[in-house]
Amino acid sequence: MNNIFVYCELKDDGHIADVSLELCSKARHLADRINIDVEAVVIGNKLKGIENELFTHGVNNVFCLEDSRLAFYQTLPHFSVMTKLIEREKPYSVLFGATPVGRDLAPRVASYLRCGLTADCTALDIDENGNLMQIRPAFGGNIIATILCPDVRPQMATVREGVMKQEIFERQAHATVTNLTAADFLEPADFIVNIIERKLEEKRIDIKGAPIIVSGGYGMGSKENFKLLHELAGLLGGEVGATRAAVDAGFAEPERQVGQTGVTVRPKVYIACGISGAVQHRSGMEQSSLIISINTDPHAPLNSIADYVITGDAVDVVTKMIKYCKSNNKK
Numbered sequence: 639m640n641n642i643f644v645y646c647e648l649k650d651d652g653h654i655a656d657v658s659l660e661l662c663s664k665a666r667h668l669a670d671r672i673n674i675d676v677e678a679v680v681i682g683n684k685l686k687g688i689e690n691e692l693f694t695h696g697v698n699n700v701f702c703l704e705d706s707r708l709a710f711y712q713t714l715p716h717f718s719v720m721t722k723l724i725e726r727e728k729p730y731s732v733l734f735g736a737t738p739v740g741r742d743l744a745p746r747v748a749s750y751l752r753c754g755l756t757a758d759c760t761a762l763d764i765d766e767n768g769n770l771m772q773i774r775p776a777f778g779g780n781i782i783a784t785i786l787c788p789d790v791r792p793q794m795a796t797v798r799e800g801v802m803k804q805e806i807f808e809r810q811a812h813a814t815v816t817n818l819t820a821a822d823f824l825e826p827a828d829f830i831v832n833i834i835e836r837k838l839e840e841k842r843i844d845i846k847g848a849p850i851i852v853s854g855g856y857g858m859g860s861k862e863n864f865k866l867l868h869e870l871a872g873l874l875g876g877e878v879g880a881t882r883a884a885v886d887a888g889f890a891e892p893e894r895q896v897g898q899t900g901v902t903v904r905p906k907v908y909i910a911c912g913i914s915g916a917v918q919h920r921s922g923m924e925q926s927s928l929i930i931s932i933n934t935d936p937h938a939p940l941n942s943i944a945d946y947v948i949t950g951d952a953v954d955v956v957t958k959m960i961k962y963c964k965s966n967n968k969k
């Protein structure tokens with residue numbers, strides 16, 4: 639009762655999605671602050687052993703509803719299970735990933751339960767009264783808003799992938815599985831939609847997990863100059879990121895955009911080339927372990943959060959870095 643629920647998504651290979659493991663890790667820290675438990679909800683087919691992926695991420699209890707009709711996500715059955723379970727268990731808070739699934743499901747659940755929902759949070763905390771602080775950029779990223787929901791429970795939020803850190807915890811002293819029976823939660827009407835065919839398209843560009851990101855801004859000047867970033871990233875075993883200005887100018891593909899309306903990344907090294915450091919860009923990369931800023935302007939805002947600043951023309955500097963990498967390549 640009154641615990642934190644994390645709605646867990648399943649990947650096509652049957653494992654728990656990264657965003658859900660990130661949320662469980664964050665929920666563990668929040669739950670410890672107010673002495674409550676973290677409970678994961680997994681709805682799907684073939685869930686044998688799935689709890690072990692969650693126990694290592696700080697979960698106390700896994701609600702499992704396994705049914706062959708639930709092999710793939712569908713709105714109606716997941717909505718029925720979540721609303722009935724929330725009404726029964728009355729959690730303190732319910733967290734969803736801000737993914738296509740979370741964005742489909744969370745507003746329906748919140749609307750049905752007549753509670754609030756803060757979408758796309760970038761941070762979560764707990765205030766002195768025990769309310770969940772749901773933090774996200776607002777007004778075009780010009781302010782960071784803290785949204786509270788003091789009167790209604792549960793407090794519901796979606797959080798974007800990559801924003802929270804995935805952590806491994808010792809198994810909790812009490813780690814349990816609660817199997818839910820389909821007949822208690824689902825009705826034939828929940829299955830009026832038939833999935834006839836699924837077409838999966840492989841993601842072409844995925845910079846989220848890259849350990850090194852060489853990122854370019856409008857200061858790179860052209861799509862041609864961006865080729866240098868690809869060359870450097872290739873030599874370093876990394877990926878190429880970009881600002882929205884660079885994407886809008888056609889220097890890079892939209893999938894490479896880092897920031898508030900792009901991807902959130904936290905690589906070991908983020909090399910920012912010709913990037914001013916607008917708040918909307920920083921919100922997607924400031925958790926990087928090491929930031930190197932290359933800019934002609936010594937006062938570029940990004941320099942204030944960089945570990946190393948190189949003042950100079952990014953094309954020149956990157957060309958030298960490529961030359962250096964090649965001359966030191968042991969192959």
Ligand SMILES: Cc1cc2nc3c(=O)[nH]c(=O)nc-3n(C[C@H](O)[C@H](O)[C@H](O)COP(=O)(O)OP(=O)(O)OC[C@H]3O[C@@H](n4cnc5c(N)ncnc54)[C@H](O)[C@@H]3O)c2cc1C
Nearest residue numbers: 855856857881882883897898899900912914918919934952
């Ligand atoms: C609602 C909203 C959402 C947004 N979401 C995002 C987002 O997700 N991601 C994002 O990136 N932006 C986003 N933006 C845009 C953001 O506000 C900035 O406009 C953008 O990040 C600026 O990109 P930039 O740094 O490449 O360009 P600029 O701000 O134009 O900066 C270019 C930089 O390059 C430097 N420079 C110029 N020439 C050279 C050179 N030869 N060598 C080295 N340095 C050089 C300049 O000194 C400058 O610092 C959003 C804006 C809004 C309103």
